[in-house]
Amino acid sequence: MIPFEYHAPATVGDAVAMLAARDGAKLLAGGQSLVPALTYRLARPGVLVDINALPLADVVRTNGHVRLGALVRHHVLEESPDVRRWCPLLAEAVAYVGNARVRTLGTLGGSLAHADPAAELPVAMVALDARFAAVGAAGSREIPAGEFFRAPLTTALAADEILTAVDVPVTRGAGTAFVELARRPGDFPLVSVAAVVAVDRAGRVADARVVFGGLAGAPQRSAPAEDALRGHEPTPERIAAAAHAARRALRPETDVFASGAYRAHLAEVLARRALRTATNRALTVEVR
């Protein structure tokens, strides 16, 4: 590891000021992606701003939202009764993240801001239409999840901005499901799918969101799948047609681990499975 200048500010304002003042400064949260890059000398920041002392580790239920601090650790997300009850998709997705050790130190904000195209939490956040709170030298702003992820390892955050919290709308009257397939469980998936399905009193799909991970540089919403479902009864045939429609719109690339064709195939299979599970959960919610 190459030595760096180290700061541990106590306030968000101080942290932002440090980011603004120094080119190439990096934030340290849980370090689960950053530290290996430092160890193998792939990342060589001159300044490291450790934000672990910032008061951003709370899970708070507000009106219609769960507000998650950027420093909420994965295991807290996984075990939080509020998250399980109000945003079950997140609890389901975070259980796929890494292994027990990654979940001890890894943070929500770190995972989102790192923006690995195969990571689970960005996919779930886009599916849940979460809003990201960022603070920078120019002030605070909110960024919709759908606009946050730009490309592999690239987000809408400016160089002097810090992601401080995520507001996740509570899931009401909808069923959700997160499904993925990795070469080996615990590793980054080849494909992941998050599905959110709301069913109206007539038994028709009132709203649906289908989001894929691992297929492109950022999470991909599937309008064709959502359109195929909306307003229709979620029969197995309709779900299969939606999953197929999703696949036809996807053009995943081939890499050393899987061909684009296999990824597209998996996307359809996993979308079908996720939509079935989400629909079943939606119907159970309705019954209750």
Added chain:
Amino acid sequence: MSGAPDRPDLIGQRIPRHDARDKVTATIAYAADWAMPGMLHAVVVRSPYPSAQIRRLDAARASAMPGVVAILTAKDVPHNTLATDVPGQTTTVGPLRAHLHVLAEDRVRYQGEPVALVAAETLEQARAAAEAVEVDYEPLPGVFDTATALAPGAPRVHEAGNLLAEWRIARGDVAAALAGAAVVIDGEYETSFVDSGYIEPEAGVAWIDGDGVVTIRLATQVIEHYRDVAEVLGVPQNRVRVIGTYVGGGFGGKEDVTVEVYLGLLAWKTRRPVKMVWTRQESLLSRAKRHPYRLRYRTGASRSGEIVAQQVEIVGDSGAYAYLSALVLLYSTVTAAGPYRVPNVAVHARVAYTNNPPTSAMRGFGAMQVVFGYESQMDRVGAALGLDPVHVREVNALRRGDTLPVGQVIETHVALPVLARRAWDSLGEPTPPRAPHVRVGRGLACNLQPYGRIVWLHDWSSAWVGFEMDGSLVVRCGAPDVGGGQASSLCQIAAGVLGVPLARVSVHISDSALTPLSGTTTASRQLYMSGNATLKAARELREQVLGVAASMLGVAAIELDLVEGEVRARDGRTLALKDVLAGCARASVPRSRLAVYHAPAGEPIGFMKVGGPDMAPHTPQTLAHGPAEPGRGSGKVFPDYTFGAHAAEVEVDTETGVVRILKYVAAHDVGRAINPTSVEGQIQGGVVQGLGYGLLEEVLLDEGVNQTTSFASYLIPAAGDVPDVQPIVCESGEGLGPYGARGIGEPPIGPPAAAIANAIAAATGARLARLPMTGERVLRALGALDGKDG
């Protein structure tokens, strides 16, 4: 004069290993746990290119950096050529002489090839300086697969051409037998590059000890590499000492030299202690891999399922240097027809140089890849004839007295039919599929694996067993312990023979200067060889001690027994062991014994060397041999073989292609289980490596550039990926090791890939012919995916 026969009370006991307590408390000092005062830290500068000319190498800037003590390049190495033909052996292998440069001179042939060494006061300084070593590479065309390498006009990896070695076996008339066969099955199979993947990276510390002895403490399977270090340094062999640590996994990857030559050079040049620990990325990048094979089988069988002919073509990828490729290929050639009686056999095996990472020893050593071929073929023969998988193996299994295609007579019992039946039946009731898109099926695969080294290497091992005056026992043996319980079994054997409680035994291993040399911990040979040496030493010591006791008691030694730390006479009298040992001292009888065990030796069979008489570095060796002929050797290649049969039940998700193993049973005739817990551990561990080979593991290369240099991309099985492995330990008592033990280190890794492929075929009808059997490949075999293979 001889005592009553020793009673091997401890043999077959599930005794906790002597090193287990130290390992659960983490008090064992592995190679990287060692430090010396004033120690330097060293790193290797490696080529980023798989094929390039080195135009210029300038270390001036790097040498001037803070903390840098030495930077060595090829011109600083006294003798820059390293023999890699047969690690640790004291006999040569005739024409098999493989060499490489310690540090690259003007040419690099694979990504990761060592170019320079840097030693500095701190590891950070060494890494920074390594980055600052300026090397101008001119990339050259390379070859990255064997078909291209062997085609006319291919770029040459080495001057003399890309064909490294070639073996042939011809027995009977294959063409006629195939013409008359009831069924002929053609199959092509492809196996992958895989890595040993031990959790402990390569590591060591070297220093100059008293009398100028270059002393290197490292993780190795072969302490005899001290000779190689001496050759490179140009010093007498008695001026280099290798101390082997308890090793954090070897599997063949710590058989060839790793850090010892670099450490020896740096300590020699700097006169200071030096430490080198490879990173995981470096280990995955540069360590020799398992040879990927292309196998082509044509198998003929009679209507009743008897195999009448096997025609086999093998092409292996040696990567950029020879290492042990010619011998790995020999193992494949000898075992290519499997553990079966086949009257007509033709094997043609070649191994070629490419600009891929070098390949060399890995658990199973060439006898492993071919199992995927011959057992897939056996299954297809059975399916074509409508025969039960166990039946096909029973009909064809080798028996004692049969002759292998190479001409070697099988001299010990072959339990194959029993093993196959027991493994298959132990799967129990079939598991119903849990969902409509899931299919469940079962597969069987058998194998034979040599244990002990090739007989013309004249293998030997020695052990030294001695009593202290208080009756406690010391075993000294050069054998490295790589985690298989090598040292522990020696304690168990010596303690049993000499009637000493295990708690009163200590064992010193793996030191080229202070323990008698025992050869390599490879080739499933250490229990066999060093177990026999220890047994011999312990029995001879027992005779010495009982002889003295006999004089003291005035009885014949045959009247005496040595148990629980005392000598007992048949008439009821006893002598405390320490009194007998005092008696030994008075009678000038030694209280220790050094014994050497020599394996059955033989001469090379039917060797024909094709090529020049001077095997210069990197000259291809084309070797061929046929079946034994009068005057051309006995046909014996290996001392003996271990047989096994594995049965798997798998489920296949026909939508994703993902295969999950539901049940796994592995049966082996181990001859005699000295410690059943250790034997089971070898079987279970070998099986899971084999499952990784079958389903998960693959070194992925893009034009020779490794894409899988981390444990996040090179995937070895985790606990959740594999089932419980049920071992079935059969004991024929017919092995050549102590008490009839056979080698069991390597055999269990052979069958899993084939057992899974056969189970997938049973479940779905799809035949997988390429490893690893990823979800994508399974889907393609099912015809559920279009497009090019990824």
Added chain:
Amino acid sequence: MIVRFTLNGRPREVETEPHRTLLDVLRDTLGQLEAKEGCAEGACGACTVLLDGRPASSCLTLVPLVEGRRVTTVRGLERDGRLHPLQESFVAHGAVQCGFCTPGVLLTALWYVEKNPGADREQIRQALGGNLCRCTGYTKIVDAIEAWSRRATAEAGP
């Protein structure tokens, strides 16, 4: 910088630098060699420690993050020179071969089973997913953990 934490129940104060990992500090500063480096990227689990009772990769833990925390290594499991029953179980069941992964596996297993008494074999396997072992094939490791878990659950009473 100075970092203070508790190591195996003992308060420690180390003078170090912020670019050191907990693994560096344990091994190079404190001479606690029981945490092993297998990959330096959090993938193998050989460097596992418990951080406030939860498993963490000490190779991925920059040392400033340890300030004020409780660190447990495998050397913290023994009591009065006696092995922890889980360690005994590993010895008795032959769950140790080369031993390089063993400290990390022990700590992950301890954390998981204490949190989930009565966990079955499949759950134990899933919990160990981040601790790679290349020697044992895992069966005897699971045997050892399950046996200890059963005994501990039985001793705890209904």
